Amino acid sequence: MPELAEVELARRIWEPGTGQRIVAVDSHPHARVYRDTxxxxxxxxxxxxxxxxxxxxxxxxxxxxxxxxxxKSTGAHPTTHLEIHLGMSGRLFLAGPDHxxxxxxxxxxxxxRLGLVYSDYRQFGRxxxxxxxxDPWTELPVEVLDPEFTIACLRRLTARRRGTTLKALLLxxxxxPGVGNWMADEICWRLPCHPGIRLQALDxxxxxxxxxxxxxxxxxxVADKNAPLDRARGFSPGRYVEQVPPRSWLFQHRWKAGxxxxxxxxxxxxGTIATRTTAWCPTCxxxxxxxx
DNA sequence: CATCATGTTATAAT
DNA sequence: CATTATAACATGAT
Numbered sequence: 001m002p003e004l005a006e007v008e009l010a011r012r013i014w015e016p017g018t019g020q021r022i023v024a025v026d027s028h029p030h031a032r033v034y035r036d037t038x039x040x041x042x043x044x045x046x047x048x049x050x051x052x053x054x055x056x057x058x059x060x061x062x063x064x065x066x067x068x069x070x071x072k073s074t075g076a077h078p079t080t081h082l083e084i085h086l087g088m089s090g091r092l093f094l095a096g097p098d099h100x101x102x103x104x105x106x107x108x109x110x111x112x113r114l115g116l117v118y119s120d121y122r123q124f125g126r127x128x129x130x131x132x133x134x135d136p137w138t139e140l141p142v143e144v145l146d147p148e149f150t151i152a153c154l155r156r157l158t159a160r161r162r163g164t165t166l167k168a169l170l171l172x173x174x175x176x177p178g179v180g181n182w183m184a185d186e187i188c189w190r191l192p193c194h195p196g197i198r199l200q201a202l203d204x205x206x207x208x209x210x211x212x213x214x215x216x217x218x219x220x221x222v223a224d225k226n227a228p229l230d231r232a233r234g235f236s237p238g239r240y241v242e243q244v245p246p247r248s249w250l251f252q253h254r255w256k257a258g259x260x261x262x263x264x265x266x267x268x269x270x271g272t273i274a275t276r277t278t279a280w281c282p283t284c285x286x287x288x289x290x291x292x
Numbered sequence: 293c294a295t296c297a298t299g300t301t302a303t304a305a306t
Numbered sequence: 307c308a309t310t311a312t313a314a315c316a317t318g319a320t
Contacts, residue, residue: 003298032315059299088299089317104317122316124299163309173300182298251298275311277296 002086004144004178004215005222007056009243010092012223017094018054019069020111022046027107032123033090034106041129042107045080051109052078057140058177060085061092079132087124093117141174144215154204166202167195168274176211181276182251187214189250189261192284195273221245254279 002010025046027039049065056062064078084090099115101108107127109116118127130136141157142148157175158164170176170184179187188195190210193202222243245251250268253259259268261281269282 006298085299087315088297120316121318122297122299124315126300160308165309168309171299180298184298276299 002059002090003180003183004058005218007059007061007086008219009223010086011054011056011061013092013094014116017111017114017116018051021048021050022109022111024110025107026101031106033120033126036126036128045129046109049080057137057143058173062137081130081136083128083130084118085126087120087122089122090120090125141177143177144211151205151208154208158199162200164199165274166193166197167278169199171274183214183218185254185279186250187211188280188285190214194285194287195278195280218245
């Protein structure tokens with residue numbers, strides 16, 4: 001289910017592994033998630049290295065490895081980076097160091113105390129081991145919550161796309177990295193604008209403001225609520241409860257049969273826009289009737 | 293059995 | 307070139 005907030009939560013779930021040495025890597029070598037990097041490369045590269053740091057960008061995760069623990073020396077520089085994209089059904093969880101992989105656990109990074117498990121039953125996700133370098137992520141687009149995500153930036157990214165629908169733009173990972181189907185609908189609802197509206201009829205400043213609000217709110221509701229648990233008690237598998245945005249968000253109502261707009265209580269409309277199932281409020285987000 | 297799923301990508305058609 | 311449509315990927319839930 002991963003959009004940017006769930007991806008950040010996944011990163012935090014593996015956080016207890018930071019600083020630890022990988023003692024072994026077990027994988028399902030024929031799984032489709034290895035279409036970029038064969039499992040054998042992970043198995044031969046990662047053991048004996050330490051997890052030094054991790055971060056996310058949009059829907060991507062990056063775990064960086066070095067040859068010593070970041071706790072013991074200040075100058076531990078990463079030598080290798082493992083990138084993970086969770087696709088539609090990927091998830092990360094913690095288990096004990098001897099965790100027996102089940103059917104969809106495609107790899108396990110084992111440390112002395114933990115098993116870091118990557119599981120993905122549909123295998124739309126993928127893993128990618130980067131060649132040794134300081135930072136494999138220098139070419140990625142500006143993130144929505146980055147201070148550089150300015151109106152000028154947004155104007156540049158949309159310059160030749162007057163005819164695109166709002167929903168298609170929101171799903172474009174080069175423009176709104178990390179925004180997926182539910183966040184896109186949430187942004188349209190909050191603007192409020194019909195998701196099928198053409199960009200020419202759109203206030204980019206407003207779009208920037210609202211998209212940032214939704215990204216920040218999603219992180220707060222989905223990822224932050226779990227973080228304090230991490231520091232309070234050590235690891236315990238399955239401790240992370242799935243967190244979702246509150247009932248004041250469209251999220252809570254969009255898939256329910258007979259779901260209503262949390263603002264005006266109209267019955268929600270549903271249809272396919274930009275190839276994805278889309279929910280919106282026909283009252284708050286009317287179809288642009290001003291078109292000739 | 294048919295449909296749908298919080299994603300991406302390749303390819304074809306407009 | 308921009309945009310849309312379609313299929314494909316692999317599995318589970320309804």
